[in-house]
Amino acid sequence: MSSLFDWFANIRKTEAPVQKQQEREIADGLWTKCNVCSSVAYTKDLQANQLVCPECEYHNRVESSERIKQLIDANTWKPLDEDIRPVDPLGFRDRKEYSVRLQDYQAKTGLTDAVQTGTGLIDGLPLALGVMDFSFMGGSMGSVVGEKLCRLIEHATAEQFPVVIVCSSGGARMQEGLFSLMQMAKISGALQRHQTAKLLYVPILAHPTMGGVTASFAMLGDVIIAEPKATIGFAGRRVIEQTLREKLPDGFQTSEYLLEHGFVDSIVPRTSLKKTLAQLISLHQPFYALMSPLKSQNGHYSKSANSQQRERNAL
Ligand SMILES: [Zn+2]
Numbered sequence: 020m021s022s023l024f025d026w027f028a029n030i031r032k033t034e035a036p037v038q039k040q041q042e043r044e045i046a047d048g049l050w051t052k053c054n055v056c057s058s059v060a061y062t063k064d065l066q067a068n069q070l071v072c073p074e075c076e077y078h079n080r081v082e083s084s085e086r087i088k089q090l091i092d093a094n095t096w097k098p099l100d101e102d103i104r105p106v107d108p109l110g111f112r113d114r115k116e117y118s119v120r121l122q123d124y125q126a127k128t129g130l131t132d133a134v135q136t137g138t139g140l141i142d143g144l145p146l147a148l149g150v151m152d153f154s155f156m157g158g159s160m161g162s163v164v165g166e167k168l169c170r171l172i173e174h175a176t177a178e179q180f181p182v183v184i185v186c187s188s189g190g191a192r193m194q195e196g197l198f199s200l201m202q203m204a205k206i207s208g209a210l211q212r213h214q215t216a217k218l219l220y221v222p223i224l225a226h227p228t229m230g231g232v233t234a235s236f237a238m239l240g241d242v243i244i245a246e247p248k249a250t251i252g253f254a255g256r257r258v259i260e261q262t263l264r265e266k267l268p269d270g271f272q273t274s275e276y277l278l279e280h281g282f283v284d285s286i287v288p289r290t291s292l293k294k295t296l297a298q299l300i301s302l303h304q305p306f307y308a309l310m311s312p313l314k315s316q317n318g319h320y321s322k323s324a325n326s327q328q329r330e331r332n333a334l
Pocket of ligand 1: 072
């Protein structure tokens with residue numbers, strides 16, 4: 020086995036400079052240089068612009084807590100299932116024990132696993148939101164990610180909330196083997212029940228959305244939104260090229276390519292994402308009222324006392 024690990028280590032060594040170049044690191048300093056256009060922006064301005072380069076509109080990676088702040092109205096976020104923690108069911112070990120790796124990432128990110136879930140308001144409308152975090156083991160989907168997303172969707176179904184999941188993931192978490200692959204079916208099942216209840220689900224595909232995440236909940240939305248120039252796919256480009264022994268077209272597995280080929284419905288820049296989501300949800304809103312209705316005198320639909328109470332409890 021050691022020779023296989025050496026081989027991977029060598030591959031990593033040769034890839035390292037390229038990855039480093041692509042990786043966006045927000046410097047602690049006052050100024051941040053864009054990786055794509057090399058323009059220098061005041062870090063505070065960049066943060067105010069939701070980490071989108073003001074010059075070239077390159078979308079830097081956003082951590083989950085920051086993304087929640089960007090999408091949810093201030094002081095309305097209520098996290099769900101924060102105490103669910105990952106275990107190491109297979110006693111898996113590569114260069115490091117999986118249990119140790121988990122502890123390292125937990126210490127580094129302050130998260131328990133690669134997703135945060137909860138409810139909140141978006142422009143005053145209730146929403147169940149899940150945000151994957153690429154900085155925790157590449158946003159990989161293990162049992163905890165699956166369970167938390169499932170519970171979020173089930174909670175949303177019970178409360179008649181729309182669901183938004185921000186996807187950013189390398190795919191299923193190999194360290195949990197079959198347990199991670201099962202999550203695809205589990206989440207898809209929960210979404211099916213959410214859909215049967217005629218509720219809205221919108222996945223946001225951020226860079227990168229790959230593997231089992233693409234093959235399940237990222238592609239099951241009523242409206243599928245992608246961020247500009249995100250990489251979205253199942254297997255990686257190189258794997259496909261080596262398997263097919265063919266060169267793939269330029270721009271393959273980008274948001275723009277997928278939009279052109281009908282896999283995503285819209286590419287929305289991050290700076291207009293909240294507004295677009297709130298519009299979509301409000302368009303769908305009269306429909307919720309029809310299901311648990313009290314039509315007010317001015318012709319607008321309002322929620323029943325029960326559902327208002329449920330919302331107050333939930334938020
Ligand atoms: Zn730039």
